[in-house]
């Protein structure tokens with residue numbers, strides 16, 4: 545059963561004909577998000593029969609009230625409790641308590657700060673190697689040669705994946721994040737010839753394929769203690785692979801772009817490379833690489849005076865909240881000293897990014913190494929956007945970098 549529509553399909557004062565999954569929106573969402581924030585605290589999109597929130601206050605309110613705004617029907621457009629999803633749902637991202645509480649606790653036990661501290665030296669060695677090679681080249685594509693290269697060099701090893709075929713992770717990420725959207729041309733494109741990639745990913749998630757001591761094998765230890773079934777452990781390892789690659793690739797790509805466009809911020813980072821972690825956080829606020837996810841209402845509810853029926857899909861624009869002028873001064877400007885505490889680039893509430901510490905480590909290390917070695921970053925061509933139903937990212941970013949004297 546779908547929620548009833550008013551006779552004209554519009555809801556007075558809050559309807560918008562903006563298409564949040566249209567090419568124009570996905571290419572440059574910022575003017576549209578501004579319009580959505582101005583229309584009302586909650587907007588209705590008749591073309592999809594969905595509701596949306598784009599202001600910081602309402603976005604955080606929704607994310608924190610997980611009993612009213614459920615993730616169990618999927619965080620994409622499809623209601624997975626009604627329509628068959630294209631893959632077995634995630635048991636962390638697409639789950640509510642009590643299942644979510646259990647899986648979240650197990651993943652958090654693996655991704656501790658001491659586990660990450662142990663990885664820092666390896667990450668730094670790989671970053672220095674990569675940056676030194678790129679300095680020799682001078683001119684390169686900061687997406688394929690840097691933003692994809694670095695996470696693919698360090699993250700799958702941390703999980704304990706076999707060497708080889710790691711580009712498959714990018715294809716899988718495209719399937720997962722485009723799969724959260726409606727069946728538009730971007731969805732269809734990402735889902736072409738996917739059996740091979742899906743089988744490869746599922747195979748990587750089995751216990752016998754994972755290296756000892758990686759995050760993956762550590763998840764499987766909860767099978768030995770009886771907390772998880774073998775199948776659940778595999779699905780949690782899959783969550784690392786789904787959520788842990790394209791997200792950081794996009795954030796790192798935007799970091800390079802933001803510094804190329806703001807050389808004074810680059811000078812500040814170079815003057816004090818210990819600001820690298822803060823700088824990366826500001827990139828995540830400013831760019832919101834995960835732009836929006838859905839929730840589904842479990843009962844009729846009201847947000848800031850606007851009624852929403854039960855069983856309605858509600859699009860939560862993390863990106864809208866990240867640049868809401870009600871919350872941030874100069875929200876569109878890149879300021880590495882900002883300390884954007886409370887930004888929603890990593891979400892908020894019980895589902896807030898469980899891998900944020902891993903992403904921050906990658907960002908801190910790569911930006912820190914670049915700041916130590918690279919005097920200047922210049923654009924060497926126009927950046928090109930990669931259209932994705934959920935993620936914001938670039939497909940190419942030609943740059944030239946100059947070595948420190």
Ligand code: HEM
Nearest residue numbers: 636637787788791792795834889890891895897898899903
């Ligand atoms: C800059 C990079 C990243 C960004 C911007 C990002 C963003 C997000 C956001 C916005 C959410 C909230 C989803 C929701 O509320 O429905 C989330 C959840 C999640 N992220 Fe990340 N993420 C990043 C990197 C990572 C990495 C590296 C991993 C794996 C190590 C990861 C694993 C997850 C998982 C498993 C969840 C679901 C958590 C839950 O439902 O409790 N993410 N992420």
